[in-house]
Amino acid sequence: MINRNPNIANLKAGYLFPEIAKRRREYAASHPDAKIISLGVGNTTEPVLPHINAGLIEGARRLGTAEGYSGYQDEGLPELREKISSVFYNGKFEIDEIFISDGAKCDIGRLQILFGSGTKIAAQDPSYPVYVDGSVLAGAAQGWEGTGYAGITYLPCTADNNFFPDTDLIPNDSLIYFCSPNNPTGAVADRGQLAALVETAVKKDCIIIFDAAYSEFIRDSSLPKTIYEIDRADQCAIEVNSFSKPAGFTGVRLGWSIVPKALKFAGGESVNADWNRIAGTIFNGASNIAQAGGLAALDDEGLKEIRELTDFYLGNAKLIRDSLKKLKIQCIGGDNSPYIWAYFPGRDSWEVFAEILEKCQVVTTPGAGFGPAGQGYIRFSAFGHRADVEEACRRLIVLMQKNPFRQ
Numbered sequence: 001m002i003n004r005n006p007n008i009a010n011l012k013a014g015y016l017f018p019e020i021a022k023r024r025r026e027y028a029a030s031h032p033d034a035k036i037i038s039l040g041v042g043n044t045t046e047p048v049l050p051h052i053n054a055g056l057i058e059g060a061r062r063l064g065t066a067e068g069y070s071g072y073q074d075e076g077l078p079e080l081r082e083k084i085s086s087v088f089y090n091g092k093f094e095i096d097e098i099f100i101s102d103g104a105k106c107d108i109g110r111l112q113i114l115f116g117s118g119t120k121i122a123a124q125d126p127s128y129p130v131y132v133d134g135s136v137l138a139g140a141a142q143g144w145e146g147t148g149y150a151g152i153t154y155l156p157c158t159a160d161n162n163f164f165p166d167t168d169l170i171p172n173d174s175l176i177y178f179c180s181p182n183n184p185t186g187a188v189a190d191r192g193q194l195a196a197l198v199e200t201a202v203k204k205d206c207i208i209i210f211d212a213a214y215s216e217f218i219r220d221s222s223l224p225k226t227i228y229e230i231d232r233a234d235q236c237a238i239e240v241n242s243f244s245k246p247a248g249f250t251g252v253r254l255g256w257s258i259v260p261k262a263l264k265f266a267g268g269e270s271v272n273a274d275w276n277r278i279a280g281t282i283f284n285g286a287s288n289i290a291q292a293g294g295l296a297a298l299d300d301e302g303l304k305e306i307r308e309l310t311d312f313y314l315g316n317a318k319l320i321r322d323s324l325k326k327l328k329i330q331c332i333g334g335d336n337s338p339y340i341w342a343y344f345p346g347r348d349s350w351e352v353f354a355e356i357l358e359k360c361q362v363v364t365t366p367g368a369g370f371g372p373a374g375q376g377y378i379r380f381s382a383f384g385h386r387a388d389v390e391e392a393c394r395r396l397i398v399l400m401q402k403n404p405f406r407q
């Protein structure tokens with residue numbers, strides 16, 4: 001028989017969302033009449049808007065015609081890559097620095113191959129689970145010790161440091177995962193903070209994997225939407241992004257990664273050339289249909305729809321934030337991101353999760369599931385139908401005022 005990959009055994013517990021789903025099922029089984037509402041997961045709920053949807057339909061139609069048919073496109077449709085460069089990066093990148101993917105999470109998993117096992121990792125704590133779990137699977141960090149994997153440095157982001165990590169904790173020559181606007185905290189790094197991160201990476205010979213999946217939710221124009229707004233970021237950062245959240249493409253699957261030609265390994269080799277080689281070897285590109293939808297999303301009409309859709313979810317976020325404020329619960333996020341991060345000092349976040357589920361039949365996400373520094377926090381997601389979010393907020397206010405949170 002073949003041995004199990006030992007890296008799998010190094011993963012900590014189950015993946016967070018299956019665990020939440022299990023607890024929800026158990027609650028539903030013992031409370032068959034409960035009308036449970038989820039403010040828990042980061043999955044989109046609203047339909048793809050008409051112009052972007054027409055792009056998807058047209059992409060499928062063309063595949064059935066002799067003139068419109070296309071096969072493999074490897075790094076992606078050149079028009080789409082050009083459009084990404086002009087819409088998001090002011091034309092800063094050439095098309096061979098832009099790689100179209102089937103999603104940001106998929107690329108985050110694959111990017112690890114560039115660095116191999118033994119690479120030191122630094123990740124925001126709390127963070128999106130794929131950074132740490134993907135690193136462990138890649139063998140980048142071996143072993144499990146107490147509160148952290150050996151080889152992974154957690155960078156706590158809490159109310160005490162305004163949700164921006166102490167850059168002194170970042171080891172030399174490490175791969176840094178950084179997400180802004182952040183999932184789960186909803187915090188957005190400002191220009192000075194990102195500049196400090198880039199300066200640290202340059203000084204300590206690190207590479208940053210910058211996850212900008214929520215950049216289209218930024219409304220405060222002083223906040224950077226891409227790390228490349230910061231000088232020298234092209235020498236130290238790969239950026240991943242996605243159509244999933246802004247265009248409702250979670251099920252369509254389309255994203256991109258920027259791997260600048262200026263980015264080099266310690267030995268001076270081009271990271272871009274290696275990524276091109278890896279992508280050509282184990283990835284055959286994103287769906288042509290999805291890319292046709294992506295092109296539609298980035299023309300004037302499509303960008304209006306992205307604005308409309310992200311405005312809708314930000315509207316939900318405001319309802320949730322206002323409800324928490326009424327309950328005098330401290331929280332951040334929800335203004336430039338679809339997540340609200342609520343603080344329950346001194347409490348266990350799985351316990352608060354259970355309390356909200358029991359009292360309000362509302363599913364949330366326990367902060368501790370995103371890393372040790374998430375303990376005491378709860379993430380509320382603004383992805384939901386308006387009527388569900390309104391009902392969840394009504395229950396929170398009425399029921400929690402009547403029967404306040406345990407201390």
Ligand SMILES: *Cc1c(COP(=O)(O)O)cnc(C)c1O
Nearest residue numbers: 103104105106128183213242244
């Ligand atoms: C949802 C999400 C993504 C998007 O992943 P896709 O694979 O593109 O759907 C990426 N990063 C974060 C932090 C996310 O929450």
